[in-house]
Amino acid sequence: MSLTPQENNDLAIKFFETAWNTGEIIEDLIDPQAVDHSSVGGKEKADVGRESFKKIIGMFRAAMPDIKLDVQDEIFVDDKVVHRWVMTGTDTGGVMGMPPSNKNLTFSGTTIVRFKDGKIVERWANVDELGLLQQLGVAPPPPNGN
């Protein structure tokens, strides 16, 4: 059952808002063989399956239990959905193995997913990890565009 781009986007919003804002992964919406192409946290190769996504959600929600996803812009066409987003949360659990800073953190990213038959089968994402590290005071100052 192939869905319309609008229906795919509705499912993507439901999937990502539920995952980030509550921690629940709606398994019906992600294929068991889904491919995760993102390099968040220094991941070097594509992972297959639901676990890699569960791990990322778990890691960020453990660090920031009040994390909230805000989708700022979107594209949905054919079998793809693109979301440009900002996340905010309070670092009470410690980000990427560091001690908790108790800071309010804000970071942005963009995610592309491909749907097949109402399920996510591929995911690409780029996240402003450097910005996150800078807010925690553990990275050098950002490039200035020059």
Place this chain on the structure above:
Amino acid sequence: MSAAAKREIIRQFFEDIWTDQNMELADEVLDPDFSFALPFVTLENRDAFKQLVLHNHVAWQDLTYTLLDSVADEEKAAAYWRSSGTHVNTWNGIEATGNKMSIEGITFFNFSNGKLLQAHVQNDFTKLLHQLGVSELPKR
């Protein structure tokens, strides 16, 4: 403007403008108020963006952008891409290392009257800094 026409402009943006430094084409397809927003800085107009392209080609030899995928609807477009090059001159205060870099990113584009008006860029700067041997970063 059709989705196909937008995807062609996106291809030109990476291959002809970023890689081949075609500034006449930049003037043609970018709005004068084109903004180029990285998470940590926003270049506010087309001229500032053109300077960035030229400057980065000085810092990076064989700077090449490869379009890996693009998506477009009637108003917007997004691209997944790879950038590679060799660090031959000072970049971001880091003196030439001779190291090669290769990172991926996703850019979200908004159009106005058939011209590119905004780009929101996300790329793997953390990976890039690791490839240049920046040691202050936490291990990944």
